[in-house]
Amino acid sequence: MNATPLRVAVVGAGPSGLYAVEALREALDGSPAEIDVLDGLPVPYGLLRHGVAPDHVKIKKLAEAFRPLWDGAGVRFIGNVHIGSTLPLDRLRASYHAVVLATGAQLGGTLGVPGEDLPGVHDSATFVGWYNGHPEARMAPGLLTRGPDAVVVGAGNVALDVARVLTRPVDDLEPTDAPRHVLDALRGSRITDVHLVMRRGPAAMRFTPMELRELGRLDDVAVRVRAVDLVLSEADRRTVEGDRRLAILYGVLQKWAAAPVEDARRRIHLRFRSTPLRFVGDAGVEALEIVRTPPGGTADPGAGTGERLPAGLVVTAIGHLSDDSLGLPIDARTRALRNSAGRVTDAGGSPVPGLYTVGWAKRGANGVVGTNRPCAEETVAHLVDDLRAGRLDTATVLRPVDGLLATVGSWVSTAGWRTIEEAELRRGRDEGRERAKIADRAEMLAIANG
Amino acid sequence: MTHVVTAGCVDVLDRACLAVCPVDCIYEGARSMYINPQECIDCGACQPACPNEAIFYEEDVPAELTAFVGVNESFFAAPLPGRDEPLGTPRSSRKLGPVGVDHPHVAQL
Numbered sequence: 001m002n003a004t005p006l007r008v009a010v011v012g013a014g015p016s017g018l019y020a021v022e023a024l025r026e027a028l029d030g031s032p033a034e035i036d037v038l039d040g041l042p043v044p045y046g047l048l049r050h051g052v053a054p055d056h057v058k059i060k061k062l063a064e065a066f067r068p069l070w071d072g073a074g075v076r077f078i079g080n081v082h083i084g085s086t087l088p089l090d091r092l093r094a095s096y097h098a099v100v101l102a103t104g105a106q107l108g109g110t111l112g113v114p115g116e117d118l119p120g121v122h123d124s125a126t127f128v129g130w131y132n133g134h135p136e137a138r139m140a141p142g143l144l145t146r147g148p149d150a151v152v153v154g155a156g157n158v159a160l161d162v163a164r165v166l167t168r169p170v171d172d173l174e175p176t177d178a179p180r181h182v183l184d185a186l187r188g189s190r191i192t193d194v195h196l197v198m199r200r201g202p203a204a205m206r207f208t209p210m211e212l213r214e215l216g217r218l219d220d221v222a223v224r225v226r227a228v229d230l231v232l233s234e235a236d237r238r239t240v241e242g243d244r245r246l247a248i249l250y251g252v253l254q255k256w257a258a259a260p261v262e263d264a265r266r267r268i269h270l271r272f273r274s275t276p277l278r279f280v281g282d283a284g285v286e287a288l289e290i291v292r293t294p295p296g297g298t299a300d301p302g303a304g305t306g307e308r309l310p311a312g313l314v315v316t317a318i319g320h321l322s323d324d325s326l327g328l329p330i331d332a333r334t335r336a337l338r339n340s341a342g343r344v345t346d347a348g349g350s351p352v353p354g355l356y357t358v359g360w361a362k363r364g365a366n367g368v369v370g371t372n373r374p375c376a377e378e379t380v381a382h383l384v385d386d387l388r389a390g391r392l393d394t395a396t397v398l399r400p401v402d403g404l405l406a407t408v409g410s411w412v413s414t415a416g417w418r419t420i421e422e423a424e425l426r427r428g429r430d431e432g433r434e435r436a437k438i439a440d441r442a443e444m445l446a447i448a449n450g
Numbered sequence: 451m452t453h454v455v456t457a458g459c460v461d462v463l464d465r466a467c468l469a470v471c472p473v474d475c476i477y478e479g480a481r482s483m484y485i486n487p488q489e490c491i492d493c494g495a496c497q498p499a500c501p502n503e504a505i506f507y508e509e510d511v512p513a514e515l516t517a518f519v520g521v522n523e524s525f526f527a528a529p530l531p532g533r534d535e536p537l538g539t540p541r542s543s544r545k546l547g548p549v550g551v552d553h554p555h556v557a558q559l
Contacts, residue, residue, distance in 0.1 A: 015472070058491040065473055208494050210451075210507050244503055248510050370470040370495025377469075 005032035005074070006387065007398060009096040011083045013039040014046020015369050016359020017102030018066045019376035021075060027384045034074045036096075036401065040082035041135065042412040042444040043420055046104065048369065049437075050134040053161040054176035055168065062369060070414055078405065079412035080445065084325045086408045093354065095401040097392050098383055101328075101337060101344065101357040102376075105320035105365040111153065115279030116316075120146065124158045124317035131165055131186075133179040133439035144189035146312030151288045153276060154317030155198040156206040160215065162315045163194045167221045167266040177428065177435040195269045195309050197288065201295060202229070202250055202272055203236035208368075209248040215268055216256060222264035225257040229272040233296025277306055285314050320365035328352075334364035342379025343386075354392055356383050416448030423447045451508045452487035453496060456518040458504030459483050460559050467496035467505060474542040477525070479552040481559075484525040488539045517555060525553045 008024060010017045021035055043049065045063050052059050069075055083089055083103070093099050108123025110116060120143060129137025144166075152162045165173070170186045198204070205212075215223050230253055232240060240246045253270070273293040280287045289306045321335035329338040329347050337344055339362055343351040358376045360366075367375075386392050405411050412420075420438065428435035438444055455467075460482045467476050467483060475489035476496060485496070485505070497505045506512070508519055526537045530551045540546045551557075 059493055062472055062491060062493075208497075209510060210492060210494060213509070245498070368493050368495045370472040370493050373472060374469040 004394070005034050006098075006394075007034045007096045007401075008036070008098045008100065008383075009092055009401075010035060010037045010100045010102055011039075011092070012046060012102030012104060012359070012361070013037045013041075013044030013077060013079070014102060014104060014359065015048055015062070015066075016104070016361075016372040016376055017046070017100070018044070018069060019373045020100050020102060020358045020380055021069055023377045023380035024383070025069075025072060025075075027380050032074070034076075036076050036078050038078045038081050038083060038092075040080070040086075042079040042441065042448055043417045044077055044079065046102075050129050050132045050137075052132075052369075053128075053165060054132065054178040055164070055173055056161075057176065059369065060177070077412070077414040077417055079417055079448075080441075081405065081408055081411050087404070089326050091404060095399045095404055096354075097394055097398070098354045098356060098387075100379065100383070101326070101355070101361050102359050103322065103326070103357075103361045105322045105336065105360040107321045107323050108316065109319040109321060111276050111316055111318065113276050113278050115281065115285065118279050118281050118285040119283065120281070120285035120312060121279055121314040121316070124154070124162060124315055125320060127162055127315045128158065131178060131182050133182065133437035135439055135441035135444070139185075141185075143313050144185055144191055146190075146284065147286075147310060148190055148192040148312075149195065149310040150191045150193070150313040150315070151195045151197055151309055151311040152315045152317060153197045153288075155200065155204060156317060156319075157208060157211045159196060159198075159315075159317040160207055160211045162317055163196050163268050164215060164218065166191055166194050166313075167268055168218045169220060169265075172219070175433045177424070177433070177437050179437045179439045180431070181439070191313065192265070193267050193269065195271055195288075195311070197271050197274045197276060197290060197309070199275050199293075200273065201232065201236055201293075202253060203232065203239040203246060205246065205249050207249055209245060209252065212249055212252055216252070220265040222262050222267045223256050224261070224267055224269045225253050226270075227257045229270070230254060230257055231295050235296060271309075274307075279311075279314065280308070285311055287311055288314060320360065322361050322364075331364075336364040337361050342375075342382050353386075356380075410445055410449065412445070412448045419450070420444050420447050452490040452492060452522075453485050453494070454506050454508055454511055454519050454522050455483045455485050456504050456506060456511060456515040457559070458502040459500070460556055462502055462504070464501050466499045466501060468543065470495040470499045471543075474544045477537070477540075477543040477546065478548040479525065479556065480548075480550055481552050482556045484522050484553070486526050486537075486539060486543075487523050488526065489541065521553045521555045531557070 108125045126137050130139045152159050240250050274290040277289045279285050287308045287310050331338045337357050339357050344355040358379045359372050424435045475486045477484050
């Protein structure tokens with residue numbers, strides 16, 4: 001291996017990027033390497049910080065497992081530098097032998113129905129980002145006080161997260177790291193009924209059993225399931241019986257459907273086989289019109305049997321896709337960067353030398369946090385193969401990255417984000433909890449540079 | 451609540467669960483894997499990764515396999531055969547490597 005250290009940039013400091021760092025350090029086994037982890041935000045951890053719901057405390061704690069990575073020699077955090085907008089990818093590549101894109105999937109999927117742009121309709125990236133204190137995820141004030149009904153569209157765990165955060169007593173969230181203004185807004189919420197709208201039937205649920213059951217355990221929240229929704233076509237019955245996860249989920253639904261209707265302060269209504277037709281409202285969303293589908297059948301939007309679900313707030317949780325802001329081709333199937341087992345490929349399908357990808361940017365928006373570990377290991381194995389086979393350009397003299405950073409304005413170092421972290425821990429202690437997140441970028445930068 | 455490795459793993463040891471565990475809390479005995487309930491963060495990654503469907507969320511463990519909840523727990527909480535101290539919370543199965551012995555309930559299967 002060469003005497004000059006291998007220089008690698010990992011773009012994105014979420015779990016997939018950090019697993020790539022871990023795998024790189026392991027694969028290089030002590031040979032000199034300098035790894036810079038860049039992030040558009042002043043703080044690392046990506047969806048662990050801004051995606052995982054604040055009440056999922058155990059998973060949030062995974063950040064602690066990543067902590068030793070920053071203490072390792074040769075690993076730096078470079079925050080508040082967005083590759084693409086603040087620093088073009090090509091300029092970054094001139095400073096590193098290899099660049100690993102761990103940029104995730106930033107765009108929320110859209111339903112493509114009329115009225116989706118009405119105020120009060122948000123994708124899950126925005127709403128989840130808001131309750132997790134993402135600096136750019138802002139909600140218009142008063143969104144939780146427009147009426148007693150909210151609609152969440154989606155059949156995955158993110159939809160469950162949103163439904164749960166909207167209904168669970170805010171006292172349960174007080175000990176978490178959610179920002180103060182979020183807790184205050186939730187405390188003032190007038191929402192009493194959340195309608196979870198799913199296009200397809202129970203055989204298409206993407207939930208994990210643990211998360212679905214969690215809804216049933218919330219204090220003073222009733223989950224309503226209609227027995228008619230649980231009728232399965234023969235094909236669906238075979239699907240459910242042949243899949244352990246679906247069988248467990250279906251059992252949970254049956255139990256809920258059979259339970260006596262209890263009164264509660266808030267309710268979550270599971271609505272299967274309900275296809276969104278259009279959002280209705282003038283100045284803001286007031287209702288979602290849906291059409292119901294028979295078991296095993298298809299929706300007929302022209303049937304005129306549209307049902308109106310009132311909604312002062314709508315959150316669509318129907319997946320994410322990677323954007324093309326880096327000028328790289330997007331795979332039509334995975335809606336992620338086009339790549340071959342982690343090697344980024346060009347429009348012609350050939351690997352772009354020295355450019356790699358991990359996580360959602362590589363596979364599309366799927367899997368849980370642990371899924372990213374073998375995913376990153378696969379990519380890093382290819383990177384190291386390329387290095388050893390001489391496919392990485394290690395001859396050209398690299399432009400020093402620090403000079404480059406000086407041109408992009410204020411960036412945040414490892415020490416800088418730790419100062420932000422200390423401020424969050426202090427703020428938490430003052431409020432009697434472990435941490436209170438800071439959601440304002442300017443405030444974060446002032447603390448980091450103070 | 452935690453995830454639990456059950457009978458389906460015994461003498462199979464596929465180890466696919468190990469690869470996806472974000473906290474390295476799945477440990478290798480002689481004939482089976484074991485999940486450390488103190489270290490598991492309930493992310494659920496291991497469950498679909500297991501080709502033998504041997505891993506369950508505690509609450510979903512089938513009635514005939516409920517003994518494995520205690521098996522996983524005491525693999526760490528009680529001294530294993532031939533040892534004086536319990537394993538406790540080693541914090542990383544990758545660093546610890548295979549433990550090499552089994553819980554008596556597994557050993558007698």
